[in-house]
Amino acid sequence: MKTLKYFSLLACILFAFACKPEKFGPITSEVNVVKQIQGTWGLTKVTQVDQDATTKGFPYKELDITNVYPYKDLTIALSGDASGNPTTFTITNGNSPKIADLTSGTWTADDAMAPTTITLKNGTTTNLLKLGSYAGLSSGKFYLTKNKSINGKVIISYKYEFTKK
Amino acid sequence: MKKFLFSMLFSLCSLWAFSQVTFSPATFTAEDEVTITLDVSNTPLAGLNDIYIWIFSNDGVGGGKDGLVNGQWTNSSETAKFTKIATNKFTYKFTGTTIFGQSPAELINFGFLAKTKDGSKQTPDYKPYKFDPLVFSPSQFRIFPAKLDQTDMATVYFHQDLATDQNLQRLFDVKVTITFYDGAGNQFSQKANIVAKKESDKLYSYSFIPEKLITLPAGTTLSKFSYQFSGNLKDANGANVPYSGPVVEVAYLTFN
Numbered sequence: 001m002k003t004l005k006y007f008s009l010l011a012c013i014l015f016a017f018a019c020k021p022e023k024f025g026p027i028t029s030e031v032n033v034v035k036q037i038q039g040t041w042g043l044t045k046v047t048q049v050d051q052d053a054t055t056k057g058f059p060y061k062e063l064d065i066t067n068v069y070p071y072k073d074l075t076i077a078l079s080g081d082a083s084g085n086p087t088t089f090t091i092t093n094g095n096s097p098k099i100a101d102l103t104s105g106t107w108t109a110d111d112a113m114a115p116t117t118i119t120l121k122n123g124t125t126t127n128l129l130k131l132g133s134y135a136g137l138s139s140g141k142f143y144l145t146k147n148k149s150i151n152g153k154v155i156i157s158y159k160y161e162f163t164k165k
Numbered sequence: 166m167k168k169f170l171f172s173m174l175f176s177l178c179s180l181w182a183f184s185q186v187t188f189s190p191a192t193f194t195a196e197d198e199v200t201i202t203l204d205v206s207n208t209p210l211a212g213l214n215d216i217y218i219w220i221f222s223n224d225g226v227g228g229g230k231d232g233l234v235n236g237q238w239t240n241s242s243e244t245a246k247f248t249k250i251a252t253n254k255f256t257y258k259f260t261g262t263t264i265f266g267q268s269p270a271e272l273i274n275f276g277f278l279a280k281t282k283d284g285s286k287q288t289p290d291y292k293p294y295k296f297d298p299l300v301f302s303p304s305q306f307r308i309f310p311a312k313l314d315q316t317d318m319a320t321v322y323f324h325q326d327l328a329t330d331q332n333l334q335r336l337f338d339v340k341v342t343i344t345f346y347d348g349a350g351n352q353f354s355q356k357a358n359i360v361a362k363k364e365s366d367k368l369y370s371y372s373f374i375p376e377k378l379i380t381l382p383a384g385t386t387l388s389k390f391s392y393q394f395s396g397n398l399k400d401a402n403g404a405n406v407p408y409s410g411p412v413v414e415v416a417y418l419t420f421n
Contacts, residue, residue, distance in 0.1 A: 049310075050309060050310035050312075053310070058311075059301060060307070060309055063320060065318050069374065069377055088338070097318070149420060150192070150312075150420055153189045153190065153417075156310050157421075
């Protein structure tokens with residue numbers, strides 16, 4: 001009887017130590033988003049969003065302004081090194097209104113695998129652009145958002161849709 | 166001449182009064198907390214350490230109330246006391262709905278003055294300052310987006326179906342005149358009689374970015390723009406008669 005007790009205790013201890021989390025592999029292979037957004041992109045759609053109206057639940061929240069001026073002239077080229085790290089960028093406005101203060105310089109992303117913000121820099125000038133959904137990257141679409149705020153409250157956003165050249 | 170001098174004096178006084186007051190955030194609803202920064206230099210309160218707010222709502226529009234913090238004129242409450250941040254510079258923080266005990270729908274604007282506790286000295290009235298609406302009110306003229314700076318695309322709309330003026334209801338060949346004002350409030354540039362886009366049977370619009378519409382030298386600050394829709398009417402003989410709607414002003418904000 002005593003032996004049975006010891007065996008039960010030993011079995012419990014063995015079971016307890018035998019438990020360990022099972023490692024599951026990734027559902028798909030990990031994607032380096034920063035590498036994917038490198039290349040030359042043409043601006044294809046611009047939407048102006050009144051975030052203040054959105055917050056207050058007012059009508060007239062968004063306006064497609066793509067065709068008001070030749071926004072489609074604008075291209076952005078994001079370059080990277082051999083390892084896929086961001087290096088330089090060039091924005092060619094053509095006759096399009098500016099979407100950033102800079103036309104060239106260096107760029108960085110806050111996270112290589114899941115970036116939310118890209119930073120354009122030239123000297124002391126810095127422009128932040130928010131990255132939209134990555135879902136379109138595989139089909140050659142890339143989304144950026146520029147926010148304009150007062151004391152941290154976003155008042156206006158511009159949503160830019162780019163298509164790979 | 167007397168009238169002219171009086172109006173000049175009034176304008177200068179207004180300009181002086183406005184230069185004393187700033188708000189953070191620059192725009193706010195009746196439900197937002199706002200900080201008033203007041204400079205009392207060149208007022209009877211200059212050099213004092215303790216000053217008190219006397220605040221009131223809905224100046225000139227009816228339904229006004231004195232602030233719940235005011236206390237009595239000869240004995241301000243301590244909750245009405247400004248915080249001194251520098252010589253002659255004070256701040257006061259409040260939320261419209263709380264300080265007036267009124268609902269956002271009731272609050273349209275407010276004004277205030279600063280005073281000594283016993284009311285023996287005071288500043289002029291600073292008023293009226295509008296609360297941002299929390300409820301959308303359709304109107305014949307509209308701008309998108311509602312708040313913007315001089316680098317933003319602005320779209321001005323004329324909702325003819327909402328026009329109250331019969332002549333505006335009958336307007337055709339609709340055009341718009343856009344006028345820009347510099348930082349000092351002087352007219353800087355104007356684009357007159359631009360053909361408006363007919364979005365639908367009773368809706369006209371025009372979209373623009375200032376630097377694409379006018380020549381804007383680098384570093385030029387615009388304080389505001391105005392727009393005015395105009396067009397033609399038919400008189401009794403069927404002839405065209407020009408007619409213009411009111412001028413609507415839009416202030417540019419500064420984003421940070």
